Amino acid sequence: xxxxxxxxxxxxxxxxxxxxxxxxxxxxxxxxxxxxxxxxxxxxxxxxxxxxxxxxxxxxxxxxxxxxxxxxxxxxxxxxxxxxxxxxxxxxxxxxxxxxxxxxxxxxxxxxxxxxxxxxxxxxxxxxxxxxxxxxxxxxxxxxxxxxxxxxxxxxxxxxxxxxxxxxxxxxxxxxxxxxxxxxxxxxxxxxxxxxxxxxxxxxxxxxxxxxxxxxxxxxxxxxxxxxxxxxxxxxxxxxxxxxxxxxxxxxxxxxxxxxxxxxxxxxxxxxxxxxxxxxxxx
Numbered sequence: 001x002x003x004x005x006x007x008x009x010x011x012x013x014x015x016x017x018x019x020x021x022x023x024x025x026x027x028x029x030x031x032x033x034x035x036x037x038x039x040x041x042x043x044x045x046x047x048x049x050x051x052x053x054x055x056x057x058x059x060x061x062x063x064x065x066x067x068x069x070x071x072x073x074x075x076x077x078x079x080x081x082x083x084x085x086x087x088x089x090x091x092x093x094x095x096x097x098x099x100x101x102x103x104x105x106x107x108x109x110x111x112x113x114x115x116x117x118x119x120x121x122x123x124x125x126x127x128x129x130x131x132x133x134x135x136x137x138x139x140x141x142x143x144x145x146x147x148x149x150x151x152x153x154x155x156x157x158x159x160x161x162x163x164x165x166x167x168x169x170x171x172x173x174x175x176x177x178x179x180x181x182x183x184x185x186x187x188x189x190x191x192x193x194x195x196x197x198x199x200x201x202x203x204x205x206x207x208x209x210x211x212x213x214x215x216x217x218x219x220x221x222x223x224x225x226x227x228x229x230x231x232x233x234x235x236x237x238x239x240x241x242x243x244x245x246x247x248x249x250x251x252x253x254x255x256x257x258x259x260x261x262x263x264x265x266x267x268x269x270x271x272x273x274x275x276x277x278x279x280x281x282x283x
């Protein structure tokens with residue numbers, strides 16, 4: 001199984017709090033840690049876990065955090081194909097609260113790979129499954145050489161400019177921005193898949209078939225929702241790449257999303273106290 005992700009990375013700082021601070025309030029974090037994340041990184045690692053390995057086409061800031069993200073993502077089993085930008089690596093600050101919700105503030109420009117970047121794009125030729133979270137129109141056309149190509153509407157105008165037809169457009173119905181963008185792009189996707197958190201979600205086929213699907217039960221206690229949607233998208237993409245019907249694909253995605261709900265933050269498995277060092281990725 002040849003799987004890949006094309007997308008973005010954020011350097012994440014997580015803090016766990018009881019609740020989000022109200023205006024003027026000071027809250028104390030019970031723990032905190034840092035790690036690479038963002039929709040592209042989360043989905044890429046999920047694809048690597050499912051396929052045994054995966055390629056990740058991305059763009060990173062040519063600074064300390066960008067290089068640290070590169071090295072840590074490779075430790076997760078990814079082949080990181082990075083274009084280096086003379087810009088700061090994008091960062092994000094994320095509150096994780098007692099209700100298992102995540103609230104994110106991003107800092108810096110979103111860095112994505114382009115078709116003009118000197119990357120080994122030929123690796124995507126005939127790939128079984130590719131998921132895109134960020135790219136320009138030229139990179140999308142290169143990715144379309146895969147057997148199965150899926151994307152989030154967060155890719156933005158490049159999806160319209162590229163003219164490519166997706167095998168699935170995957171988004172959160174609870175995100176107004178994603179939902180509005182997805183509505184414009186529906187005719188260019190074989191399947192449109194919308195998630196609705198604990199309620200599951202819906203899929204619609206281009207020929208008009210539609211159905212609901214259920215959320216998968218959590219395999220352990222909920223930690224937080226960070227990355228659950230990204231892992232759902234990766235799981236669905238992987239299953240479509242295996243040739244599974246859409247009903248089985250979204251069920252696989254739901255399992256991956258449920259598992260993500262039980263992990264603290266992104267892919268680190270043992271966060272430390274707010275005053276301690278960042279954890280190492282799992283071996």
